[in-house]
Amino acid sequence: QARLSHQLTLVGQFTAGFMHEFNNPLAIVTSRIEVLLEERKEDAALCGDLQQMLTEMRYMGNIARTLLQALRRERGSEVFVPSAPSEALEEALTALSVTAHERGVRLVREIADVPRVDLPGHVVSEVVRGLLSNALDALAGREGGTIWIRLEAYRTAGAKVLLRIEDNGPGVPESIREHLFEPFISQSPGRERLGLGLFLSASLLDMYDGRVWYEARNGGGARFAVEMPPARFTRGQPYH
Numbered sequence: 001q002a003r004l005s006h007q008l009t010l011v012g013q014f015t016a017g018f019m020h021e022f023n024n025p026l027a028i029v030t031s032r033i034e035v036l037l038e039e040r041k042e043d044a045a046l047c048g049d050l051q052q053m054l055t056e057m058r059y060m061g062n063i064a065r066t067l068l069q070a071l072r073r074e075r076g077s078e079v080f081v082p083s084a085p086s087e088a089l090e091e092a093l094t095a096l097s098v099t100a101h102e103r104g105v106r107l108v109r110e111i112a113d114v115p116r117v118d119l120p121g122h123v124v125s126e127v128v129r130g131l132l133s134n135a136l137d138a139l140a141g142r143e144g145g146t147i148w149i150r151l152e153a154y155r156t157a158g159a160k161v162l163l164r165i166e167d168n169g170p171g172v173p174e175s176i177r178e179h180l181f182e183p184f185i186s187q188s189p190g191r192e193r194l195g196l197g198l199f200l201s202a203s204l205l206d207m208y209d210g211r212v213w214y215e216a217r218n219g220g221g222a223r224f225a226v227e228m229p230p231a232r233f234t235r236g237q238p239y240h
Helices: 002-039 044-072 085-102 121-138 197-207
Strands: 106-111 146-151 161-167 211-216 222-228
Touching (some): 044 121, 085 161, 197 222
Antiparallel strands (some): 146 161
């Protein structure tokens, strides 16, 4: 525990310095894209590309703002609107669909109607992107690679919203399953090279009363389940 605490302190110190330097050029590029969108609004094709770039830049900014909170397991003080999981899923799938196509991986969406959740949209997106990226890495070079994205049907008032992301890759070795959500898990190249990604996802979800866990998948492969608390009372959706 002492070693882990020391490692996280070092990572936190490094991240704080890095994010300070990272945020300045990020803000300049984001601002310039916003200006270009206004200046070139007659060019629909260009504006479509610029809008996607702007979305990704803002996503990077959100990562910068939440990374330290996740490392410290401190919930942010920001006021946010409850997010729609389906929108965060579509945003993440749009961002990674090109990579999936290049690698010959099929993305299967099974998205049921669920209430909004009590998490910022960018947190849902960060978690989903991390899990999808891991699945894409696991399927690299495999024939017939498929990733299923399942947003389970919401049946019980007050129950948590459940998302499952699974793939038909090699799965996670039993030797590291108990340590998946600890930092710095890194063994040989492949599915084992997990680093900080799952740790940060688990930490972010924990900040907002959610959680993520691993499930063995029948027939091989891996399945990760994500549980998110519903936003029980919102102006647009007062009851669930």
